[in-house]
Amino acid sequence: MTIKLGIVSFAHLHAEAYIHNVRAIPGVEFIGFCDDDAQRGQHFAGQFDARLLPGYEALLNEQPDGVIICSENNKHRPLTEQAAQAGIHVLSEKPLATTLPDARAMIDACNATGVILMTAFPMRFSAPLLEVKASLDAGTLGRVFSFNTTNQGQMPIAHRDWFVDKKLAGGGAMMDHTVHLADILRWFLQTEVAEVYAVNNHIMHKDTVEVETGGMVMLTFPDGTFASIDCSWSKPLNYPTWGGLTMELISERGLTVVDAFSQNLTVYQQSSHSHRWAYWGSDANHAMIEEFAAAIREDRPPVVTGEDGYRAVEIAMAAYRSAETGQPVKLPLK
Amino acid sequence: MKIGIAGTGFMGETHAAGWAATPAAIAGFVGSTPDHARPLADRYHTQVYPDFAAMLAEVDVVDICTPTHLHHPQVLQAAAAGKHIVCEKPLARTLPDAREMIAACEAAGVKLLVAHVVRFFPEYAGAKATVAGGEIGQPAVIRLTRGTFRPKKPVDNWFTDFDKSGGMMLDLMIHDFDYARWIAGEVESVFAKNISSAEPDAPIDYGLAILKHRRGAISHVEGSWAYPPPLFRTRLEIAGSDGWLNHDSDKNAAVGMHLRQPPGEAPDVPIPGSPLAESPYTTQLKAFYNALTSDADVPVTAADGLAALQIALAAIESAQTGKPVDLKALPEVSA
Numbered sequence: 001m002t003i004k005l006g007i008v009s010f011a012h013l014h015a016e017a018y019i020h021n022v023r024a025i026p027g028v029e030f031i032g033f034c035d036d037d038a039q040r041g042q043h044f045a046g047q048f049d050a051r052l053l054p055g056y057e058a059l060l061n062e063q064p065d066g067v068i069i070c071s072e073n074n075k076h077r078p079l080t081e082q083a084a085q086a087g088i089h090v091l092s093e094k095p096l097a098t099t100l101p102d103a104r105a106m107i108d109a110c111n112a113t114g115v116i117l118m119t120a121f122p123m124r125f126s127a128p129l130l131e132v133k134a135s136l137d138a139g140t141l142g143r144v145f146s147f148n149t150t151n152q153g154q155m156p157i158a159h160r161d162w163f164v165d166k167k168l169a170g171g172g173a174m175m176d177h178t179v180h181l182a183d184i185l186r187w188f189l190q191t192e193v194a195e196v197y198a199v200n201n202h203i204m205h206k207d208t209v210e211v212e213t214g215g216m217v218m219l220t221f222p223d224g225t226f227a228s229i230d231c232s233w234s235k236p237l238n239y240p241t242w243g244g245l246t247m248e249l250i251s252e253r254g255l256t257v258v259d260a261f262s263q264n265l266t267v268y269q270q271s272s273h274s275h276r277w278a279y280w281g282s283d284a285n286h287a288m289i290e291e292f293a294a295a296i297r298e299d300r301p302p303v304v305t306g307e308d309g310y311r312a313v314e315i316a317m318a319a320y321r322s323a324e325t326g327q328p329v330k331l332p333l334k
Numbered sequence: 335m336k337i338g339i340a341g342t343g344f345m346g347e348t349h350a351a352g353w354a355a356t357p358a359a360i361a362g363f364v365g366s367t368p369d370h371a372r373p374l375a376d377r378y379h380t381q382v383y384p385d386f387a388a389m390l391a392e393v394d395v396v397d398i399c400t401p402t403h404l405h406h407p408q409v410l411q412a413a414a415a416g417k418h419i420v421c422e423k424p425l426a427r428t429l430p431d432a433r434e435m436i437a438a439c440e441a442a443g444v445k446l447l448v449a450h451v452v453r454f455f456p457e458y459a460g461a462k463a464t465v466a467g468g469e470i471g472q473p474a475v476i477r478l479t480r481g482t483f484r485p486k487k488p489v490d491n492w493f494t495d496f497d498k499s500g501g502m503m504l505d506l507m508i509h510d511f512d513y514a515r516w517i518a519g520e521v522e523s524v525f526a527k528n529i530s531s532a533e534p535d536a537p538i539d540y541g542l543a544i545l546k547h548r549r550g551a552i553s554h555v556e557g558s559w560a561y562p563p564p565l566f567r568t569r570l571e572i573a574g575s576d577g578w579l580n581h582d583s584d585k586n587a588a589v590g591m592h593l594r595q596p597p598g599e600a601p602d603v604p605i606p607g608s609p610l611a612e613s614p615y616t617t618q619l620k621a622f623y624n625a626l627t628s629d630a631d632v633p634v635t636a637a638d639g640l641a642a643l644q645i646a647l648a649a650i651e652s653a654q655t656g657k658p659v660d661l662k663a664l665p666e667v668s669a
Contacts, residue, residue, distance in 0.1 A: 145529045146540055148479075148556050152573075197525050197658065201550050203474035203575050214475040214573070216544045216552050218527060220656075226527040228542045230554060232475045234573030248479075250529075250540050254562045255481070257584075326523065326658060 003293040006064040007033035008056060008071060008079055010044045012093045013159045014120070014285070015070035019048050021289045022068070028293045034059040036071075060086045065296050066116070068289070069093060072168040073175075077102040080117065084109040089116040091292045095179045095316060096309030098170030100333065103313050107306040118292050118302040119309030121183045123245060125287035128260045129184060132249065135256070136188055142252025147185060147227035151177040153243030155205045155213055155233040164209040172211025174200050174319050177231035179312035180245065183304070185219060185227050186311060193311075195220040197328040198319035204234060217319045220328075240277045335627060336361040338389040340408060341399030342371040343487070344603040345422055349399050349449075350378055352619035355612070364389045366490075390415040395626055398422060401492040402499050406431040409446065413438040418445045418626050420619075424508050424646065425639035427500055432643050436636045447622050447632050448639030452509040453516060454618040456610065457581040461570055464579055465517055471576030473518045473551045478510035479569040481558030482604040484531070484539060494531060501530055502539035503653065504646045507557035511545070511649070512634075512642035517572060518551035520641070525658040526649035529560075543649045555649075563600030566607075583608070 005022050007015050010033070022030040032051035035041030045052035053059045056079065059067070066089035069079050076092045083090050090110060096119050097103035110117035123129055135141050156163040156176070163169050163176065186192065200215035217229040235243045241261065249256040263281030268274075288304075295302035318329040335358045339346050342365035353360050362381040365371030371382040383389035386408055390396060396412045397420040398405055406426050412419050419439065425448050426432035439446040452458050465473055484502075485493040492498040499505045503526070515521055528541035538560035545553040561567070571580040588609050607613075618633075625632040648659040 145536075145538065145560070146527070146542065148542060148554075150477075195656075197544070199525075199544055199546050199552050201474060201552055203472055203550055204573060206575065214552055216475070216554050218525060218542065218544060220527065226542065228544070228554060230475065230477065232573060234475045234578065236573075236578045239578070248556075250538070250558065250560050252537060255558075255560065255565070328525075328656065328658070 001297055002027055002029050003066065003296050004029045004031045004062075004064040005289075005293070006031050006053075006059045006062065006067050008059065008067050008069045009033075009035050009075075010040055010070060011035075011037070011072045011160065011162060012070035014093060015068070016044070017285050018068055018070065018289060019050060021283070021286045024286065025290055025293060027297075028289070031062050031064050032059065056082065060088060064088060066091060066292060068120075068292075072162050073170045074098045074168050077106050080106040081109040084113045084115050087113055087115060089292070089296050091118045091120055091289070092309065093120045094309065095170055095175055095313050096306060097313055098175070100310070100314060100317060103306070103310040107310060110306060116292070116295055116302055117306030118295065119304050119306060119312070120288065121180060121304045121308065121312075122284040122288045123180050123184055123260065124187060124304050125284040125291065126260050127282040127284070128258055132247070132256060132258055133188060140253070141249065141256060144189070144225060144249065144251045146225065146250040148248040149181045149185070149227060150230040150246045151181050151243070152230055152232050152234050153177060154235045154237055154239060155209065157209060158237065164211055166211050169211075171316070171320065172209065173213050173231050173233040174198065174215040174217070174323070175316050177233070178215070178217055178229055178316045178319055181229045181247075182219065182312045182315040183308055186308070189221055189225060191221050191223070193219045193315055193331050194222045195328045195330050196315055196318035196322055198322040200323045204232075215319070215323070219315065240275065335359065335395060335623070336393045337395050337397055338383070338393035339363050339397045339399060340386055340389065341365070341401075341422075342374045343399070344605075346399040347374055348605070348615050349397050349619060350374060352613065352616040353397070354378065355616045356620050356623040358395070358623055361393045362389060386411060390417055393417060395420065402505065403427050403492070403497070406435055409435040410438050413442040413444050416442055416444060420447045420449060420622055421639070422449045423512070423639065424500065424504050424643050425636065426643060427498070427504075429640070429644060429647060432640045436640060439636065445626060445632060446636040447625060448634050448636060449618060450509065450512045450634045450638065450642065451615055451618050452513050453634060454621065455614040457586070457608070458513060458570065461572060461579055461581065462516060465572060465574065469577060470572065470574035470579055473572055473574050475573045476514055476518055476551060476553040477569065477571040478514060478553065479556040479567065480506055480510055480606075481556065481561050482566040482606075483561050483563040483600070484559040485604065486602040488602070496530070500646070500650065502557055502559045503528060503541045503650050506559065507541060507543065507555055507649065508642050508646040510555045510557070511543075511645040512638060514545055514547075514553035514555060515641055515645065518547040518549065518553060520548045521645050521661055522546045522548045523658050523660045524645060524648040524652050526652040528653040541649065541653060543652070545645065564604065566604045568606050
C-alpha cells in the first residue's frame with residue numbers, strides 16, 4: 001500500500017530535508033505541498049521541482065494519508081486540528097506547540113478522529129543514540145546516574161527569521177533546543193521528569209534578537225537520576241555546521257561519550273580557502289518519516305507520539321518558569 | 335629563600351619538583367610520619383623534620399600540601415611564626431576557617447598564596463588571555479569538565495572522608511569554580527546535583543553545577559571521580575558575544591598511548607597533563623617565588639581561594655538541599 005504524504009509549509013527549514021526523504025522512501029508518494037507564504041511556496045516549488053497546491057484545503061482535498069507540518073510553531077495546532085477533522089494523519093515539527101493547552105488540543109483532536117499524531121523528534125532515530133539505548137536496555141552500562149548533554153546550535157536567524165520571534169517560535173534557544181534531549185532522556189530512562197531547574201541569558205546576539213540565546217537546564221527524575229541540557233545558541237555563525245548533540249552518560253560501569261553528529265569527513269578546499277564537514281552518518285530524518293509511513297500502513301501508534309511532544313514542551317515551559325523564578329519547578333505543571 | 339614542604343604525598347612530591355626549578359632552596363619536609371617523608375627528603379638531599387613546628391623554625395616559606403582539614407591549623411601556626419605561606423587548594427574545609435586564616439595572615443603581615451594550579455595550565459591560561467583580549471567578546475556560556483577516577487591512598491584515604499576533604503565537589507570541582515569566576519566574574523547563585531560515595535548505595539562521586547554570574551554569564555561545571563582508571567579528562571568551552579573557544583583533552587591529546595598493560599597499573603592519584611617543556615605546577619611555583627621575593631602582585635590571592643571555596647560549599651549545599659544557593663546570602667567576605 002502506497003502511503004501518500006504532503007508537506008504543509010516550508011516555514012521550517014527541515015521541510016527542505018523532508019522532501020528528499022519523502023521522495024526517497026519506497027512505498028511512499030510525495031503528493032505536493034502548500035505554503036501560506038506565496039513567495040516562499042513559489043521559491044521552493046522551483047528549487048525542488050515540486051507540486052505547489054494553492055492552499056491547505058487544496059492539499060487536504062488531495063486526500064493524502066498523512067501530512068508533515070513544517071509551519072511556524074504557533075500554527076501547529078490549527079493545522080493539526082484541520083487535518084484531524086479531515087481524517088488525515090499528522091507528523092508535526094517540534095516543539096509540538098508553543099503552549100501546553102495547544103499541545104493538549106492537538107492530541108485530543110487526533111484522538112477524537114482516530115488519526116496518528118507523531119512529533120518530529122528525529123534523534124529517536126539517530127543511529128548513535130539507538131546504539132546507546134540498546135546498551136542501556138541490555139544493562140551493559142549498569143545503573144545510570146547522570147547525563148551531561150548539549151544541543152547547542154547557531155543562532156538560527158540566517159535560516160528563518162521567525163525562529164527568533166517569541167510569538168511564532170514560542171521562545172528562543174530554550175524552546176528550540178531543550179525539547180530534543182528532554183525527549184531522548186525520557187525515552188532512555190522510560191520515566192517522566194520530576195523537577196526542572198534552568199537559567200538563561202541574552203548576551204550572545206544581544207543586539208540582533210530579543211529572545212534568550214544562552215540556556216542551561218537541569219532535569220531530575222523520580223529516582224534521583226539527573227541530567228543537564230545545554231540548549232544555547234552558542235555555536236559561532238562561522239562554525240562548520242549548524243550545531244550538534246552530545247551526551248556524556250555516567251553509570252555504574254563508567255563513562256559513555258556520545259557525539260551524535262561526529263560522523264563527518266573534514267574536507268579542505270585550497271582554492272576557496274575554506275573547509276567543511278561532510279556528514280557520512282545515517283539520516284535520522286529518513287528513518288523518522290519511514291516510521292510515520294509504517295505506523296499509518298500498519299494502523300498502529302508511532303514510536304514517538306503527540307504525548308511525547310507534549311511532555312517535551314512541558315519540560316521547556318517548566319524551564320522558562322524556573323529561569324524566571326530562580327527556583328526548581330516540579331512536574332507535571334499545573 | 336628556604337622552603338619547607340608539609341605533606342609528602344603526591345602533591346608534596348609534585349611541588350618539590352616545582353620548587354627545585356626555582357632559586358628557592360628546599361630546606362626539608364614534614365610528612366604524616368618521618369618514614370613517609372624520608373624518600374622525598376633523600377631525593378632532594380635534605381632533611382626530614384620531626385614535626386611542623388620544628389620545620390617552621392628553620393624556613394622562610396612553608397608550602398602546605400597536606401590534606402584539606404589540616405590547612406587551617408597549619409596556616410594559623412605558620413602565620414603566628416611569621417612565615418609566608420603557599421597553601422594547596424581548597425584553602426580550607428569551611429568558610430569560617432578560611433576567614434580566620436586570611437585574617438591571621440593579614441595580622442601577621444605574611445603572604446598567603448593559594449595553589450589554584452589550573453590557572454597556570456597553558457590551555458586555561460591561554461583561554462583566559464584570549465577572553466581578556468576581547469577576541470571572543472563577553473563570556474556568555476562557559477562549560478568546564480574535570481573528570482577522573484577516585485583517588486586512592488595506601489592508608490588513610492582522606493579524599494573519601496567527607497569531613498576531611500569535602501568530597502569530590504570541594505576537592506576537584508573547586509578548580510573549575512575558581513576558573514569560572516576568573517573568566518566570568520563573581521557568582522550570584524549555584525544549583526548543583528551530585529552522587530556522592532558518602533551515600534551508602536552510590537559507588538561513585540560525580541556532580542554537575544550550574545552557576546549564575548552577576549554579570550549574566552552561565553557556567554556549567556562537571557566534576558567526576560566516576561571514570562575507570564587511568565582516565566583523566568578536562569574540557570573547557572567558552573561561548574562569548576563575538577566568538578567561541580574550546581579545549582578538549584580527548585581531542586587535543588598530543589600523545590596517545592594504547593599499550594598492553596598488566597591490570598591494575600593505575601596511579602593512586604590522577605594528574606591531568608599534556609606534554610610540556612615545563613610542568614604547570616612548576617610554572618605556578620615560579621610565579622609564587624616571584625611574588626614572594628618581590629613586590630609583585632600574587633597571581634592567586636587568598637580572597638580568590640576564599641571565593642572558590644564559597645562557590646564549592648554552595649554547590650555542596652545545593653546538592654544536599656535540592657535548592658539553588660544564593661551567594662549573597664552567605665556571610666560577608668572580607669579580604
